[in-house]
Amino acid sequence: xxxxxxxxxxxxxxxxxxxxxxxxxxxxxxxxxxxxxxxxxxxxxxxxxxxxxxxxxxxxxxxxxxxxxxxxxxxxxxxxxxxxxxxxxxxxxxxxxxxxxxxxxxxxxxxxxxxxxxxxxxxxxxxxxxxxxxxxxxxxxxxxxxxxxxxxxxxxxxxxxxxx
Numbered sequence: 001x002x003x004x005x006x007x008x009x010x011x012x013x014x015x016x017x018x019x020x021x022x023x024x025x026x027x028x029x030x031x032x033x034x035x036x037x038x039x040x041x042x043x044x045x046x047x048x049x050x051x052x053x054x055x056x057x058x059x060x061x062x063x064x065x066x067x068x069x070x071x072x073x074x075x076x077x078x079x080x081x082x083x084x085x086x087x088x089x090x091x092x093x094x095x096x097x098x099x100x101x102x103x104x105x106x107x108x109x110x111x112x113x114x115x116x117x118x119x120x121x122x123x124x125x126x127x128x129x130x131x132x133x134x135x136x137x138x139x140x141x142x143x144x145x146x147x148x149x150x151x152x153x154x155x156x157x158x159x160x161x162x163x164x
Contacts, residue, residue, distance in 0.1 A: 016032040022119060023119055036148050040155045041099055045159065067147055074123075075123065
């Protein structure tokens, strides 16, 4: 029996059905998590989207901003001087800008991954130590999944939105 005070609940999306190869499975789960975390930020209201929801200062917009830097560092080889600073979006950046920047980083990362046929080969990162493609994909699944969980909680605190 539904209550008029019950919060809106989206239908939960099950884990992806992927192809049979290891690369298809890893990339399928990473794409699933990428879409989930971006969806948590889309449509979130200002200023709550950048308001800390926990004592550490973590906020929804900052999480997606951070993941943009992680994608760029891992797959595009960009260096990050201050990881802690990546957890805050610029005051001039709104939700649409941060989501667009994240989606652009993901698209560019996917272009790199599309050229990597061997999961055991190092990522192409000239001048920097390069993890294997397998390690990078596994790390990004862990990193994105962890922050997607944080985003779930923060978004629910903001406006009650739940689900992936």
